[in-house]
Structure formats: C-alpha cells, structure tokens
Amino acid sequence: MKTLKFDDDSIQQLFGHEAAEDENPQRLRDYYFKGNIYSRSSSDLPLRILVGHKGIGKSALFEVAQQEDAESHTVAILLRPDDVHEIATSASVLESIRNWKEGLARIIFDKVMKALGNSQNDSVTENTWKGISLIDAITRILKPKLDKFIDINASKREFAKGILHHRKVRVYIDDLDRGWTANAESITRLSSLLNATRDMIKEHPGVQFRIALRSDVYYLVRTSDESTDKVEGSVIWYSWTNHEILAMLVKRVQSFLGREFNEDELTAMGQSTLANLLERVMNPTYYGHGGWSRIPTHRMLMSLIRRRPRDLVKLCTLAAQKTQERRGAIIETQDFTSAFDQYSQGRLQDTINEYRTELPNIDILLLNMRPTTQKKRVAKPFIYTTAALLAKINNIQSNQRQFVFHNGREATDKELAAFLYKVNFLTARKETDSNIERQYFEESRYLSSSFVDFGYDWEIHPAYRWALQPGRNKDVVTALDDI
Structure with missing residues (x-):
C-alpha cells in the first residue's frame, strides 16, 4: 500500500483538484x-x-x-x-x-x-x-x-x-x-x-x-x-446526499492509497464502515466543544460542506496543510480546528463573488447577519424562526442603505430572506423528537417562493459561522449541533 506523506503534491493527489478542468485526466477518472x-x-x-x-x-x-x-x-x-x-x-x-x-x-x-x-x-x-x-x-x-x-x-x-x-x-x-x-x-x-x-x-x-x-x-x-x-x-x-459525499471522499483516499472500490460497493457500506477507510488519513474522532465535544470526524465534515464536493476538497486540503506544517502523520482535531477560520472566510468570499452581480451589496447583507451581542447569549445564536429572521433583515435594512437588485428593484425583507436561502447561506431546519431535518434550496424551492411559514426555522449554514465571528472558534464550535 502506498506510503502517505503530507506534502503539496500528495495532498492534491489525495483529495483532488478543486477545479476539474485543471485535474490530471487519469487521476480524475481514478477517483x-x-x-x-x-x-x-x-x-x-x-x-x-x-x-x-x-x-x-x-x-x-x-x-x-x-x-x-x-x-x-x-x-x-x-x-x-x-x-x-x-x-x-x-x-x-x-x-x-x-x-x-x-x-x-x-x-x-x-x-x-x-x-x-x-x-x-x-x-x-x-x-x-x-x-x-x-x-x-x-x-x-x-x-x-x-x-x-x-x-x-x-x-x-x-x-x-x-x-x-x-x-x-x-x-x-x-x-x-x-x-x-x-x-x-x-x-x-x-x-x-x-x-x-x-x-x-x-x-x-x-x-x-x-x-x-x-x-x-x-x-x-x-x-x-x-x-x-x-x-x-x-x-x-444535481444534488448529493451526505452518504454519497462521504463515499466519494473514501474513493478518493483509497484510490490514492492503491485500493479500488466501485460506487455500488461504497454506497452499500454503512457510514461507520466508510469512516474506517479514512483512518490512515485522519483521526476518526473530532474532539471539539459543546455538541461537538466528541463526535465522528466524518460527521463534522458533512455538516460544514454545504453538500458540495468542492467544499470537502477545500476543507480537507486546508487541514492537511496544517498537518504538513507540524510534520504530522495524520490529520488531527487541531488541524481541522486551525483550518476552520480560513475555510469559513473562503466560503463567505466565494458567495460574495458568485452573487455580487445579482445583489451588488451582498457583502453588507451577509456580514450583518452575524449575531448581535444579545443574540450571542442564547444557546443557538445562528438559528431563527421565520418571524425572527425577517425582523433581523428589517433591522439590517434600517441601519444600512437600501438593498437593490441588479435590475434596479428594491429588495423587500422576504426577497432578501429568499435570496439568502437560494444562495445556501440559510438552510431550512425542523427539529423532531429523533433528529434534525434540514432542507436545502435545491430540495425545497417552494419554501422560499413567498417566504410563507411552513413550520421551518432557518439556520445560518455552519460553513459561514467562523467568518461571522472571527477569533471566536470555541464559541462557534460550542453552539454547533451534532448531525
């Protein structure tokens, strides 16, 4: 089996290039x-x-x-x-x-x-x-x-x-x-x-x-x-389930290590079995705080990636680079934790760059979605009811200049809420007795059509939270849920 070494070349081969057109064609086919x-x-x-x-x-x-x-x-x-x-x-x-x-x-x-x-x-x-x-x-x-x-x-x-x-x-x-x-x-x-x-x-x-x-x-x-x-x-x-993305990560890692699996084999495995196939690369347990005090590493990854493979490539690559800096043999909790700020800033900037042409001052809207001093004191500062979300947006509108879409139309509070959902900054969320149900825009587009209250709350996706509270790593992690 191939020896694992954390250097720039190996890290890129291990997790893949973030842009498919820049990837080695044979390596792309392999993983x-x-x-x-x-x-x-x-x-x-x-x-x-x-x-x-x-x-x-x-x-x-x-x-x-x-x-x-x-x-x-x-x-x-x-x-x-x-x-x-x-x-x-x-x-x-x-x-x-x-x-x-x-x-x-x-x-x-x-x-x-x-x-x-x-x-x-x-x-x-x-x-x-x-x-x-x-x-x-x-x-x-x-x-x-x-x-x-x-x-x-x-x-x-x-x-x-x-x-x-x-x-x-x-x-x-x-x-x-x-x-x-x-x-x-x-x-x-x-x-x-x-x-x-x-x-x-x-x-x-x-x-x-x-x-x-x-x-x-x-x-x-x-x-x-x-x-x-x-x-x-x-x-x-085009959408991915968390199970498919985890299986995709396993295929990339195992193909780099010289072991081949097909898609049917991987999707038939349970998540714990898939996670075992990552142990040569990363510690299977993430030791954080609060809801993340001791959780499987793969669950932490799945909660941060917005169900996009490129997010996974970026997060794992950043963590592996931290491992490289300390000359480690495996990606540990400290490496992921050290990467969260940079990863989150990158996702926020990506979203601003991607949608600035549609809403020119999107950066002002996103950055002002950070929790207020009063909101920080509650257990879940990044979660809103529909009424609380619209009140938050109204408050931002009253303190900033009017938000205007590129076509010249002034945005209402409901239109801005729908926009935040559409760009994956917000996720629809509903708690049941046994779990937390989350809906992304691609899965439930009707939820944002007129922003009627369908019984869902709204949460700022975890990928953005460090960027909204820079330098408060422990506070952000403590407020996270175990998915």
Whole structure:
C-alpha cells in the first residue's frame, strides 16, 4: 500500500483538484464517483440540462463524460462563454432564438472541421449546412476526405469514422453563468439559448446538447419565462446526499492509497464502515466543544460542506496543510480546528463573488447577519424562526442603505430572506423528537417562493459561522449541533 506523506503534491493527489478542468485526466477518472446523476446526464437523449450550485461537480461530470465519449468514438465538443460571446441577443425573443440557432450551428460546424484539420482555404460557408442537417453537411465533407486520413493521422481518422458511424455530435456547454447579472437581458439570452437547443435537436437529428447551469440562474430563468416549461423534462437537478459525499471522499483516499472500490460497493457500506477507510488519513474522532465535544470526524465534515464536493476538497486540503506544517502523520482535531477560520472566510468570499452581480451589496447583507451581542447569549445564536429572521433583515435594512437588485428593484425583507436561502447561506431546519431535518434550496424551492411559514426555522449554514465571528472558534464550535 502506498506510503502517505503530507506534502503539496500528495495532498492534491489525495483529495483532488478543486477545479476539474485543471485535474490530471487519469487521476480524475481514478477517483471520480459516478452516481445516479451521472447515469442520467450521460444517457443517449438529445438534451440534458444539468442544474446545481457552483462547486457541486458539474464541470467534473462533463470532463469525465467527454473522456468516455472519446473512448466510445462519439464526437464531443466543449463550448464555453468565449466561444459563444459573439452571438447577438435581441429585444425580440424570436430573433434571439434564431441568432442562437444560426450561431450554434456555425460554431459546431467550425469546431468539428477544425478538429479534423480542415484548412481555411476549403470552400466551407454557412450555405454548406443550410437546407440540410448539420450531420449531413459534415458527412458530405468527411466522406471524400476519409481516405486521406489513413496514413496521415490515426486520431483524425477515428474522429471522422465516429461521426460517419454514429451520426452524432455531442455538444457540452459549460460556464454559461459566468458574469450572470440576473437582469432582463441575461434572462432573455439564456432563455433564448435553451429554446434554440430544443429547436436544433429536432431540426438537426444527431446533434445532442449537454448544458450546465447554476441552480439559482436556471430557477430565475424558469420562473421569468414561461416558454422554458418545454425544457423542464430535460432538467436534472444535481444534488448529493451526505452518504454519497462521504463515499466519494473514501474513493478518493483509497484510490490514492492503491485500493479500488466501485460506487455500488461504497454506497452499500454503512457510514461507520466508510469512516474506517479514512483512518490512515485522519483521526476518526473530532474532539471539539459543546455538541461537538466528541463526535465522528466524518460527521463534522458533512455538516460544514454545504453538500458540495468542492467544499470537502477545500476543507480537507486546508487541514492537511496544517498537518504538513507540524510534520504530522495524520490529520488531527487541531488541524481541522486551525483550518476552520480560513475555510469559513473562503466560503463567505466565494458567495460574495458568485452573487455580487445579482445583489451588488451582498457583502453588507451577509456580514450583518452575524449575531448581535444579545443574540450571542442564547444557546443557538445562528438559528431563527421565520418571524425572527425577517425582523433581523428589517433591522439590517434600517441601519444600512437600501438593498437593490441588479435590475434596479428594491429588495423587500422576504426577497432578501429568499435570496439568502437560494444562495445556501440559510438552510431550512425542523427539529423532531429523533433528529434534525434540514432542507436545502435545491430540495425545497417552494419554501422560499413567498417566504410563507411552513413550520421551518432557518439556520445560518455552519460553513459561514467562523467568518461571522472571527477569533471566536470555541464559541462557534460550542453552539454547533451534532448531525
């Protein structure tokens, strides 16, 4: 079994790179955890729209899916914002849809031709595909060229044969929400794209689209434009359970140590069994305070990560770096505890960066959600009833300048509460006799629609609490619940 050493290279290989596109492709395949969402996203249907929060694994899924497409000789191309930024958006939705259809057809055609080394001197114009499907236009050009690839380039020949045999081109569109402002133009542009892809899969049989969108972006487009109801059946909401994320962590650790498990084996294990497979890397018990005075380490991790794999990578990486600093052989309680402040500050800054275009002064709102001196004295200072939450927000509004969304609309207290829930700053919470039930935005979007009291309380997610009370590590940990 591989020797474990905490240095920068080993830490990254152990827990993975936080950005899938920057990960070593083979290492990504080694540790990637394929769940039900992967199967649904990679099914042979013409349109799949993958919706989930930033950091939940959309790009990683696309990266692995493209690698598997290549192995099966299915032609796949990736489009990012730079590839489509020149496609014009008009005030007319119909004109915008037409612009997207024409623009995407041209880009897809050009990308395929470029992959085959088609020179700019070849007579290829927009008329090449007008009146016929894209696949037919591509195959017309490929057939006479195929023999030329025999001795020139084996990969180009396989690429060409893949199109001719499967008559399929799979188009992955990622990072479209980069620079999202939630204004009317952004909504129209994205809505037009979704409608255009729906038209294109009918007009160009064999062209398939895989689109990744942030959950709040899709939700706003869906609730702002009734025409998007026609793509609802193609939407896959990407979410993880705590058990799946723990199994994912085990697969990463064990693959690094040289032991392979498949997804079915891991998901069938109980959490205590999974936790045992992490003991070479981290102490199985976290010795904190209050509700966290002596709890399984994996429970501590699951409560801090907002059900996003990237959060887990960041937290474990920070703790491992603390282990490296003290030349430790295993990640201990002190390493995680030392990492909490930095981890929490990072999650707060991520949220500010991610949603500032929608609510320009989001930082003022989030930072003022810290407990007041009076609130700090209660046992659970980060938990609010609906009435108390709205009162808290009203107090912030009265002491700060008005909060205005990017579209110029002044935000009400209920809209700000819904916004905090949507960005995962707040989690819905209900205590029963036996446990604590928590609901995230992706699971219960209706809870925030008008912020009616459905019997849930609201808690500030633990990932943010150190950033709201810097330097008060013991106080924050003492107030935490054991999940």
